[in-house]
């Protein structure tokens with residue numbers, strides 16, 4: 120028997136170990152089949168898949184993350200200039216914007232606020248100083264957007280969009296010198312307002328299929344006949360479109376008469392079109408969930424424009440899609456992760472305070488376990504969102520263009536922000552529902568779906584991008600195999616394929632074995648890094664185990680389902696969830712180390728990591744339970760989870776610790792909500808809440824004293840001893856001193872402002888509606 124095994128092992132070793140034999144017996148067949156089944160990819164698909172770089176997610180995909188690498192990434196920091204901008208200019212911009220006035224009275228930010236953000240360079244944060252821009256780091260840019268988002272979506276989005284994927288970003292990378300010298304200084308100072316128009320009514324998520332076209336032709340431009348383009352488009356949802364002065368426009372360019380060369384369909388092309396070019400229509404408006412940032416449609420029919428309008432000039436005609444894909448990661452890493460972290464922070468701060476100020480059943484609502492549970496989620500998710508935002512912005516500052524990570528950050532921060540805002544709304548009850556100047560959360564609740572939809576709608580991002588692109592980009596061998604199979608030099612392709620394939624086989628076996636041993640030993644077989652906080656070491660072991668299990672499961676899924684995996688979106692989405700949860704947990708661990716292991720923040724870190732790992736485990740479960748073939752399901756379960764579940768959801772105790780930290784002033788609460796704009800007066804909802812929170816805490820011992828007296832019979836049958844008038848009754852009865860009475864009165868005054876909602880005259884809004892129903896001529900006549 121032993122000799123038989125030895126003979127078989129030698130034969131296998133010979134077949135696999137000697138390339139010539141292996142290629143003849145194994146690789147040849149696989150290579151032929153693989154070349155046949157490999158789906159052909161359009162240029163746009165290839166550009167989308169191959170754009171950007173692979174960063175930390177690559178480590179997670181390989182099954183054995185190098186934790187030293189994670190902690191070697193520098194912690195993002197602001198320069199003194201950036202810090203001062205955040206403290207001064209950002210706060211002043213916030214002060215100038217009153218979200219209620221913007222959304223219910225003026226339908227736009229005030230002229231003063233617009234002028235301020237233009238003059239101070241908010242619209243040119245990504246533009247280098249040599250063009251007059253602020254040249255901020257990605258982290259600083261993210262800090263600014265986060266802070267502005269805690270005040271007003273109109274303000275945040277108006278600043279965010281010019282600094283995201285659009286004219287400035289595209290010009291910086293692809294513009295001709297002439298275009299850069301002309302536009303960048305003007306964009307930096309807000310003399311030009313940019314918008315970028317890609318989406319059409321017929322092509323949203325599938326943006327490469329836009330029906331908008333440009334035809335190369337001759338035409339008159341500034342008195343001379345030139346070769347140019349006749350462009351027709353119909354776009355919608357274009358942010359800043361109604362007020363833009365330069366419109367970035369994407370369309371398919373055709374050259375039917377061969378004026379530029381042999382190619383008839385040149386491809387997607389991006390041009391910069393001044394808004395006043397004859398035939399350009401931009402000045403209409405949409406109301407995205409009544410967020411008052413400018414957004415609208417744009418149209419043009421046979422608009423003639425010179426080839427110089429193409430970003431990068433004629434040389435870049437047809438390269439628009441690649442340009443967009445290559446630049447997508449930077450903006451996507453910053454805009455939505457930052458704005459939604461801002462919403463998360465302001466929710467955590469205000470709802471935490473409200474939960475202490477608002478009492479029911481003689482107790483602050485934040486102390487009821489049910490509310491505590493929601494507060495725990497708000498706090499844990501907010502801390503995690505910020506961790507993800509920081510780490511992802513940090514990647515951009517390291518020169519990465521992390522396409523998969525940016526999609527993870529966009530998807531998961533916006534989804535967690537949605538959970539945070541929903542939880543917040545539940546906690547504050549009717550206060551959040553009735554809109555008015557003193558409602559601090561209802562507008563965020565209204566607008567949260569915007570972040571879910573833009574920059575890659577979330578369902579699509581989760582179902583197609585996270586794993587679909589991740590598997591090809593992050594996997595150490597899949598892209599190599601694909602390139603080898605497509606190599607026009609078939610002989611060389613065959614050799615490359617053989618090398619990649621057998622390295623891949625070893626990789627799969629290695630990950631499967633490690634995942635299995637990890638499962639058998641509860642991950643204790645994996646070494647945790649020695650230089651991390653002792654209380655986190657166990658997490659590194661579990662994450663190494665999950666990373667190996669994920670790498671193995673990813674390969675088994677690709678092998679079993681092949682091209683069909685693209686259609687099996689529910690499986691692909693869950694695989695993407697595992698990768699994403701490992702990224703989120705990494706961000707949480709990194710934040711904890713970067714911030715010096717703040718002991719008081721430990722519950723937030725534990726909650727964030729445990730929640731991410733638990734959700735990763737649920738995603739594993741989902742993939743295995745729905746994997747095709749009962750035998751495969753059984754095998755996968757045995758290999759990956761031999762003893763069943765590996766981790767549990769965050770314990771109630773952690774949620775309680777978090778909730779406690781959220782309902783009282785502390786350094787932890789300040790760190791959690793560090794970017795919230797705090798108005799320095801008590802006439803703004805956030806300022807009032809801050810004051811009411813400290814007044815409530817001052818009053819609590821006095822309340823306790825009154826309650827004790829009441830238990831002894833004081834104030835019995837006194838009609839004034841009710842929830843509203845108790846302070847007065849207690850003072851009148853001599854239960855509290857004058858000084859104590861003053862403390863109670865201040866608390867009561869602030870509490871009453873906080874718990875009230877705004878009411879309006881019956882005809883509220885009708886006057887404005889009647890006016891806007893008039894045409895400008897009718898209005899002038901009236």
Ligand SMILES: Cc1cc2nc3c(=O)[nH]c(=O)nc-3n(C[C@H](O)[C@H](O)[C@H](O)COP(=O)(O)OP(=O)(O)OC[C@H]3O[C@@H](n4cnc5c(N)ncnc54)[C@H](O)[C@@H]3O)c2cc1C
Nearest residue numbers: 315316317318323324356357358407573574576578579582
């Ligand atoms: C407020 C706002 C601002 C915007 N700003 C701009 C801008 O400045 N410039 C610009 O060009 N565009 C802009 N957009 C467009 C935005 O990027 C698109 O709305 C977005 O890409 C989705 O397109 P859609 O709304 O047409 O949805 P659809 O593409 O119709 O998608 C509908 C649903 O189907 C899902 N879906 C689609 N395909 C798949 C798939 N293969 N698998 C799984 N699910 C799928 C999507 O996830 C979504 O849930 C903006 C949109 C809004 C609402």
